[in-house]
Amino acid sequence: MKKIYDLAIIGAGPGGIATSVEAILLGLKEVIVFEKSNNHSDTIRKYFKDNKRVDKDWKGIKVELKGNIHFTDGTKESTLDLFDTLVANKDIEACFNEEVYGITKQNNLFEIKTIKENEYYAKNIVISIGTMGKPNKPSYKLPVNLKDKINFNISECKNNEEILVVGGGDSAVEFAYYIAKQNRVTLAYRKESFSRVNPINLHQLFDFVEKDLINLQLNLDIQKVEEKNNKLEVYFSxxxxxxxxxxxxxxxxxxxxxxxxxCGILLDSENKPLIDKNLRNHQEGVYLAGDIAGNVGGSIALALNHGYIISSHIQKHKPAK
Structure with a gap:
């Protein structure tokens, strides 16, 4: 007979991990987590530099934790250690290297199909896949033969390179000052000032600018990028x-x-998921957690709260035996 899970979670980032932990603590017996990579917290592992500071109140937004996970300010390493401990819970079934293809509802159960053509069944679904898996790309064309020199994180950077960082958020600012001591860095942003950057990051950025470690270019657009002598030639506005x-x-x-x-998620005109105050989509039993639910902006603490809100709602509305 097919096994039926009380809860199936897609994505093993902070929102997915929190939902699984809170669900177990609230009494849901059968919980499974699907993760397409080979470990949990893939975004943190890929996009956070070693020893990167991780703030509970990200971007200065004060967050009061609602659930049972004790999360405080720390580093990339301490945050991963915390999630290592949580994922090790023997009551949570974690399926790594198992990418979900889609979900359909049949006879009050959700059928989950994976890329490997496996099938699973669950009473409730939580989608917590984040938004960093597919970084936004510029509208203009990029030289195909130099694609190894066009990146969306700093993992491929070498020392003593002339590097252009493009963007106006925390990631762009952090990328710029992380690599500035080993490289010649220009940070270009299309607006005349930063409005979305953590004050701590902004202070660090301008400190580097004053020391001539970062060349800051504001109110500047890129019109095109071409190849010249095995370098990226950038045409600015x-x-x-x-x-x-x-x-x-x-x-x-x-x-x-x-x-x-x-997965049958109802989207608005901008292709953003529609959710209610309990983070539920239009289908009974379908929820979204973390950045994919909107208004989180990379906050781990808010994603953890999502896990508690969702699990509490599922437990409260669980049919009586």
Whole structure:
């Protein structure tokens, strides 16, 4: 007979992990988590530099934790240690390297199909896949033969390179000052000032600018990028043309719309999921957690609260035996 889970969670980031932990603590017996990579917290592992500071009150937004997970300010490493401990809970079934293709509802149960053509069944679904898996890309064309020099994080950076970082959020600012001591860095942002950056990051940025470690270019658009002598030649809106060894785009992430549609998620005109105060989509038993639910902006603490809100709602509305 097929096994039926009380709860199936897609994504093993902070929102997915929190939902699984809170669900177990609230009495749900059968919980399974699907993660397409080979470990939990894939975004933190890929996009956070070693020893990166991780704040509970991200971007200065004060968050009162609602659930049972004790999360405090720390580093990339201490945050991963916390999630390592939570994922090790023997009551949570974690399926790594198992990417969900889509979900359909049949006879009050959700059928989950994976890329590997496995099938699972659950009474409730939580989608917590984040938005960083598919980073936003510029509208203009990029040289295909230099694609190894066009990145969306700093993991491929080498020392003594001329690097252009493009973006105006925390990721762009952090990328710029993390690599500035080993490279010649230009940070370009299309607006005249930063409105979405953590004050601590902003202070760090301007400190580097004052020390001539970062060349800050504001109110500047990029019109096109071409190849010249194995370098990236960038044409700016102020008629300047400069060459770089590497470009790093930090333009945010976009909702993985195709997967959401294959899961039957109702979207608005901007392809953003519609949710109520309990983070439930239009279908009974379907919820969204973390960045994919909107208004989180990368906050781990808010994603943890999502896990508690969802699990509490599922437990409260669980049919009596």
């Amino acid at each position: 102020n008629n300047q043309i400069k060459q770089f060894d590497r470009i790093i785009y930090a333009l945010g992430g976009s909702n993985p719309t195709d997967l959401l549609q294959r």
